[in-house]
Amino acid sequence: MKKIITFGEILMRISPIGNKKMIQSNTLEYYFGGTEVNVAISLAQLGNDVKHVSVVSEDFIGHAAKSFLNQYGVDTSLVTNSGYPLGLYFLETGAVMRPSTISYNRSNSSFSMMDPNHINWNAALDVCDWFHWTGITPALSKQAYQSLKVALQTAKNKNIMVSADPAYRKDLWKYGAKPQEVLNELIELSDIFIGGPNEINELLNTNFKNNTTGFIEGSKHLLHTFPNLKKIFDKTRISTNANWHKIKSRMWDGANFFETEQLEITHIIDRIGTGDAYAAGLIHGLLHFNDKKALKFANAACALKHTIEGDANLVLEKEIELVMNGSLTGRINR
Amino acid sequence: MKKIITFGEILMRISPIGNKKMIQSNTLEYYFGGTEVNVAISLAQLGNDVKHVSVVSEDFIGHAAKSFLNQYGVDTSLVTNSGYPLGLYFLETGAVMRPSTISYNRSNSSFSMMDPNHINWNAALDVCDWFHWTGITPALSKQAYQSLKVALQTAKNKNIMVSADPAYRKDLWKYGAKPQEVLNELIELSDIFIGGPNEINELLNTNFKNNTTGFIEGSKHLLHTFPNLKKIFDKTRISTNANWHKIKSRMWDGANFFETEQLEITHIIDRIGTGDAYAAGLIHGLLHFNDKKALKFANAACALKHTIEGDANLVLEKEIELVMNGSLTGRINR
Amino acid sequence: MKKIITFGEILMRISPIGNKKMIQSNTLEYYFGGTEVNVAISLAQLGNDVKHVSVVSEDFIGHAAKSFLNQYGVDTSLVTNSGYPLGLYFLETGAVMRPSTISYNRSNSSFSMMDPNHINWNAALDVCDWFHWTGITPALSKQAYQSLKVALQTAKNKNIMVSADPAYRKDLWKYGAKPQEVLNELIELSDIFIGGPNEINELLNTNFKNNTTGFIEGSKHLLHTFPNLKKIFDKTRISTNANWHKIKSRMWDGANFFETEQLEITHIIDRIGTGDAYAAGLIHGLLHFNDKKALKFANAACALKHTIEGDANLVLEKEIELVMNGSLTGRINR
Amino acid sequence: MKKIITFGEILMRISPIGNKKMIQSNTLEYYFGGTEVNVAISLAQLGNDVKHVSVVSEDFIGHAAKSFLNQYGVDTSLVTNSGYPLGLYFLETGAVMRPSTISYNRSNSSFSMMDPNHINWNAALDVCDWFHWTGITPALSKQAYQSLKVALQTAKNKNIMVSADPAYRKDLWKYGAKPQEVLNELIELSDIFIGGPNEINELLNTNFKNNTTGFIEGSKHLLHTFPNLKKIFDKTRISTNANWHKIKSRMWDGANFFETEQLEITHIIDRIGTGDAYAAGLIHGLLHFNDKKALKFANAACALKHTIEGDANLVLEKEIELVMNGSLTGRINR
Amino acid sequence: MKKIITFGEILMRISPIGNKKMIQSNTLEYYFGGTEVNVAISLAQLGNDVKHVSVVSEDFIGHAAKSFLNQYGVDTSLVTNSGYPLGLYFLETGAVMRPSTISYNRSNSSFSMMDPNHINWNAALDVCDWFHWTGITPALSKQAYQSLKVALQTAKNKNIMVSADPAYRKDLWKYGAKPQEVLNELIELSDIFIGGPNEINELLNTNFKNNTTGFIEGSKHLLHTFPNLKKIFDKTRISTNANWHKIKSRMWDGANFFETEQLEITHIIDRIGTGDAYAAGLIHGLLHFNDKKALKFANAACALKHTIEGDANLVLEKEIELVMNGSLTGRINR
């Protein structure tokens, strides 16, 4: 089994049932997630050996968070405890033209407030095939950023493949760092870039269009800027409304462009974590298949996540392969 | 804040969860609503000062009904109690080509059996910008009709703007009155008419077609018949099936015709109260914006209500404005 | 009232709520069903006098199973008890391109392990207008097959109309019998065949195409092979994905071909048991209407079942007739 | 099987889950019940052939009510439909020193508003071993009273055993009749009286104490007043609080006094319908056992009902016999 | 109506259903509460005019919090919004010898981080009969302490009655203040002290025993130390285990000792907020009755809260009076 390490905040997601608003019901449901956790869980469900590195509260919430990851097959032996509470968010799920709304309570969390030296990255990455990070982590706090930087440097020294999902969300960057500087510094330590013209423009103040040409030109520009980067993988999403999306993926491997067919999700069950499902599918694909199949696998994984409740993609490899191979009618499997 | 008064029955809605039939589950959920209550709640959520006038049972059901209105910001200081039970209805929610079905239990209700002198309308309407009524109230009982008539006469004397939603449902008229006579009498005391060719034809035995020409001709005829009426606002609905509708609105201000773009609701969450959401959006719009913006606001409010569970529209002004301005993709609002 | 007898396993269906996976929630919901039970319940809801013959466990599960059938109007006086457990299946409900998945636990069930002499078919069929069977029953065990065969022979002797739904599922046939031989033997004792080219090809090793010509040619071949058979009724399904289907029906009465209009189900609530709803609608139609109306009634019944939660179709005759007559907008029925 | 007929209102009970107040949750659960229905269901679960006579609404609520009775084995072929709604009540369940509170909505119900000639009692009681009535029915409306009186006269003519549970609740008597006159008239047509000093004092304006002597003297007085009455059965309840009761039963057969041991219910699950469980246990006992055993059976049935959710007692004969015979530890039955 | 003002944090309480642990279920339920909020809600349910002063988040959680208070009749016009999240706590409910466990997430909350000048206390307290505070507020942050101090000084200047519930919880005091100093300073500005020997010992480093003599001696000492204080009210609790408590109350009015009878709660529904129910009952009693009746009312209110789910006491005045007057059997109120 391939050994993968992820690093990031474990977030509790709390939401009213269905499309209700908080004000309408005193019943809630919850999941544990967080972008890197979602990647970790999906990779574990796909059969990989995944270890997540994080900090949780030392109470029954932290205990439940670790148990949740264990349940889905993620090793939590490198998740430590602290006196700060676990980060969480509330979600009101929208529909059609009404957006879902999220309210975060994470600025004071056990992860954000971590001791940047809390983890011995040299030991943690001792036997590892892949390390995945996203731009959420360096946005949360200086400590989180510092710890991630050490992790990436260590990974580079150990020749571990590193995938970067820049995931720039400007509202998160509150501790004083300059997002572009920080993200670019971290991308320099990475091998695989997950993103397209939108992300490239944000990082490099460029102005590539979000079409095939823009993707290719932007990718070339990005690879030129960060010579360490080897390949670029992106998905595009056409949203009719909150319930109805179309997903298509594309890649630039430094020399060739390839794109998948489009998958249409007419009745979305849960929109959260679909990008993480894409990243997990991609990492799994790159570890086990060739690039083209990896891209198609990632695209199908992303589409399937829209049919799964909760943050993480719980589908199995064979389910993704069926969709990847064109089985789209959803006929009952008796 | 604008001061608005509504008058009508508070109805309890009780239904099995999801699309289950009563026979299939012993779990139910409930809301308080009623057409005028739905208007009141929506107007309160939009930031107005709303007072609802009604009669409820003097037991824990009546207590819960008032608390429900308070929760959503509606003043219930003019809601009185009586020994009769609160009106209620059971709802089995349909899907696709299967209609939702409603079973009423309201003929004996605290509202229908009210003492017509129970409210001092002169005092109640002392400081008021807008009064809204629907054709449900005069259909319920002679007492309800009489009280409404006094309310409208009082409003006229005080130069309060009055909106009329004729909402003719022939099954409700059981106490002996002639619906047309009663409704026409009450429309004579109103300023704003909410309806189109269908409603006009029912009231005046005319035969206008339900298209743009019919709407304009019918509106002219209506304004001629009821010189007190100033403007006419209507929405049209195209139903593919119980889950998929399209909504579009139009107005005649005595001189000009205007219609909105069409909004498509591909995955309806709750169909009940969408007309009330329209009325509330319209009243809010007319109190705060110009007519065209009011119409567009009402159309967007109506569309958004299809995504809200329960009877009343709980969206905020800024959410409606986004949709009104073309933001239809429902992208997550983090 | 028409008297109908069905025979088959009562299966308990257990599933997580909504689209959750088992692993995601400790809350489940259940129904009792089974293909012939679903037919029985639907026929009882349509106003017929229906008796189901089966064997259940002698504990509180068996008691609940019988009570469930009683609740929906099915007579269970010929359901006996045994020491074996009731058969059951777990269902994870899919969405869009993700298939629903079923896990059976029925090989050791009270029905499969029945004493083939447990029922006096001569008495059971004493006053009976119609007997319905499906290919699930002879697939379960030798005992079930033997009992069914006696039932069919008895029905033939009594000139009771017999409908056959071959429902060939190869995974079920584990006790050593050859499916084709067994099914063909039983079809020889039947009058009405529910199926089309796919089923005919499976039974007779033919290769008819699944189009109108194939249906007509296959039907002719089938009627030639089984001269006892009088008419053939089939439905076709186009699946966009797990949530969106189109249904259309066709028949061959030995001389004429007829097909219905297509009904589109854009938001499926529950896919299970839609074939059984078709069979029930057909039997009801053939008992009460002419063939064409029966086919249209069956088609509408099948479409409506997609909007009903659980295994069995709970709609009433008048609801089906409305859809059959083109009322498809699902407007609220107040 | 013994044939028993009951007559009375089918009431829907709607309540928040657990000990919540209406105002605290929008989730409810419901049961169908009513005092005579509870007796009918319990007698059916005990293996008797029970037919309930009533009137329900002609909508999906009435359909669900009948299905509920069918589910528990009660024949509803003599339950007719009307345009009035089904009676219902809301329940907030108390705890310890906080009483449960009930809000009725039944004054306008399909049962109360029945046509007194709606049932052919001569045919209904044609083959019948026992008829049971309670004082709730004649309290509801003149029509209900008249129909019950015909039923009792018919039963007397046919020598059917009649049990009377006077159940005097003064708040119900709103249509103008004098409760004592009406109840005494009906008791004159009965054979078995279920009640003790409290009930006797209410009916006859006497002043017997609620102790053994009072019970014996009151019983003698009652039998003297109503020579048709043969035996008197009563239960006594000591309530520590809403969760903790003790139950003991006593009888006077015209010559002998007998009383049971006391059963203690330390953790009440549901208090509603425990008197009906007693009546059902008694009727079953008198039909199948001797008087003493019948009394002990009724006492145990009553105690066990406190452990069953909902209105009706769902325990089986063997479960009651175990408790009657002293098995009180509630050890798991694997 | 008496006008009462409370000031404190609105806390969201989130817990698994029943006695489940977080790890056991993904379904939660929530309430809004907080010690002073609980007092406010109970006082509003008792018919008083109550205004709560606080700061909440400016998102849908803060909106829901205010709506919750409105629902229960508390005026929130002085509740402002901030960019910090609402404080919350998770609760795992214990049973018998297993304690309930609480995990707080409030150190960074909108209330703790308030601007101490956010409220114009002079205006807020303009028309007010009673102000209530607890020791939780000054424990949370310097800003909260400062604001409370201004409130108390303003109240003193306006001769508003002030009740103090010291509620010392040492884990909360994290911002550097010395609890005793702060609390004593605030008690000097108060009139009514809610507490007994335990609280007095904590505040004054004394060593009074928790018996009648200790209560009287401690009270005398307290009144001597704080001459502004007029009366002291205390409740004592004997806990058999988490489900079974006994409650008794006592007072010292400067000259006389009085104590109530003991109330036994054998089946506790919810233990949270019972002290707040006591405070609310006491304030209501002191505003409307004499001291002795106030104490008995408070004791009964406290006992009844143990039967109510959620944080706040929702019983009505008449329900408390019944218990106060000895009605303890919890007989159904039809």
Add this chain to the structure above:
Amino acid sequence: MKKIITFGEILMRISPIGNKKMIQSNTLEYYFGGTEVNVAISLAQLGNDVKHVSVVSEDFIGHAAKSFLNQYGVDTSLVTNSGYPLGLYFLETGAVMRPSTISYNRSNSSFSMMDPNHINWNAALDVCDWFHWTGITPALSKQAYQSLKVALQTAKNKNIMVSADPAYRKDLWKYGAKPQEVLNELIELSDIFIGGPNEINELLNTNFKNNTTGFIEGSKHLLHTFPNLKKIFDKTRISTNANWHKIKSRMWDGANFFETEQLEITHIIDRIGTGDAYAAGLIHGLLHFNDKKALKFANAACALKHTIEGDANLVLEKEIELVMNGSLTGRINR
């Protein structure tokens, strides 16, 4: 961490919510358990390194079963898959004098039908401090018995401590073996016996009384009969009814008798698995403490399990120690 291995069937437990009967609700909840699994989970929650050996179905039910164990910290790397279904049982939870009732569906399960050679016990037990078995396993099938026997022989060879819980349930032994012979053969391979006079009498056809003398005499006899056995630990239970038990424990270490204080559980939350909680507490105690403390720890663990929903004891070591040391009031832990 101590390494412990358990072996046995993973059973799915499915039950209606609360005290409902199956017939009363279509909502269920489930847990995975089984006597040895319960021991494994509790030992993992107490901080030990626990591996469970078993066979599950190869579908999503088996996947969920393994995930459940992982969630609670049990290693499932030695749980294999087969084509048979997972064993399960339905539970109706009783109350007071009404027993809980269980319906098993396990005779055909993946565990019972295992290949006795499916596990390499030599490898499995390579590094292991403790092996635990119960009499349920050899009762299920010949294969299960054979595999267990090899396990015990291997453990003996490796000098691993073995605890035996005979748990004789005569209804389970259906495959032809003689329970006494089999159990005695397995006890000969064990070190610690969990049981008392009842179990000894069942195994050895003796007649020891269930009191202190009987326990001591029986223990001596047992140790004499099985010289390999070193110590005997037993708990006694006094059941007032299904909701109210008292628990006390005793031991005989070959020379000394010791017994604990009695713990009273007045409000039982879940009775299932309390014996397994005792066994887990005992094994943990014997691995970490002296015998007396181990016994007290086991007694407290058993008592606490009665307050935990589901099959397995989820309390932590510190919670058990508090109860063991006399903290019984269940005061909230903030």
